Amino acid sequence: MKLSDLTKNGIEIKRQVPLSKYTFTKTGGPAEFLAFPRNESELKNLVIAAHDNNIPLTIIGNASNLIIRDGGISGIVLILTKMNQIKVDKNKVIAQAGATIVETAFTAAHHSLSGLEFAAGIPGSVGGAVFMNAGAYGGETCNVIESVRVMTRSGNFKNYSQSEMKFSYRHSLVQENGDIVLEAVFALKRSAKNRILADMNYLNALRQYKQPLEYPSCGSVFKRPTGHYVGPMIIQAGLQGKQIGGAQDSTKHAGFIVNKGNATATDYLDLIHLIQEKIKTKFGLDLHTEVRIIGKPND
Structure with a gap:
């Protein structure tokens, strides 16, 4: 089965769509092909077409805990938000x-x-x-x-x-x-x-109070090391409020990185790497990302 056969069967497949339209950080390069399957039958046809034609296949959910590099994603990207019963x-x-x-x-x-x-x-x-x-x-x-x-x-x-x-x-x-x-x-x-x-309602009020929900972000960036809290370590390392391009370590919650305006995925990644280096130097700890990082670097 080829992608052209799928479009004949009513599955809409778009080309070169900026994924920044769908990520919570409002960053990310284009998908080579993008589709929103409406049911399991459409999803199966897309998955089999990718498998049979050796086309890379990437599944994205609500893209809330995701950074897509600025070079985008090769192959087929499937967003499952229409399968929502x-x-x-x-x-x-x-x-x-x-x-x-x-x-x-x-x-x-x-x-x-x-x-x-x-x-x-x-x-x-x-x-x-x-x-x-x-x-x-x-x-x-x-x-x-x-x-x-x-x-x-x-x-x-x-x-x-x-x-x-x-x-x-x-x-x-x-x-x-x-x-x-x-x-x-x-x-x-x-x-x-x-x-x-x-x-x-109480937990949502707590989130509103503690988290920088007024800006685009990918949520909590780093996994919590055993026995430590990431936010206080970032503050002690003097990095809260640090900004690279449009990406800033949040002044409201240091465990978040927010898009202050026109940030790129590269800005996010550069800031993540800087934080990891400083925390390693100061505390001897390796910070691992909770956020998923996928896609190709910008050419």
Whole structure:
């Protein structure tokens, strides 16, 4: 199957689309080909076409915890945000990969289901939350996952149990094997809707107070080293407020890097590398990025 065959079948495939339109940092080069599959059938056809024609394939969720280099991405980029159905079955919420984790959490809340409160302000998709084992304020995706349905890169379907997903801090099995998250089943507990919503509103108010939500960013940039907090170390290294191009280490929360205006992905990466070097020199610690960095450098 060729890409031209897919367009004849009603799948829209765009060429050379700036991915800065879709990333939360508002940076990133173009996708060679870009498509928004509307269902599993379209996704499977795109995946098989990429596999059969040896075309690189990149899956993007809500692009909230992602830096795409300024050279863009070769091959096909698939954004799954149109695959966004959410269903409730007793104490379970079944959400497609393209649904936002925020909407999933609020759907659970309105059905008096507790467990996803921590995700009320996480801007990613369900697929991204599973991929990264996203977490905040003491909660993690892995704690409420019952099973995950995926598609392999050859177009086959599989189901993984929670234990088979090999969850750990900001890690899951699909980071290793390249499987594409299609759907997640969250097993939740009954509770009072008003109490759940109150907890979610409190956490969102806390985020608003602590995080620089007024600027584009990719969220928390670095993984937390055991026994340390990244923000205070950056402050002690004298780097809070440091700016390279349009990218600035946030003056509100040093663990965030924000786009102050016309930042490039290269600005972000240069600032990330500077912070890593200074923290290594001052504290002897290697800071690893939580944000995913993909794509080609600018020519």
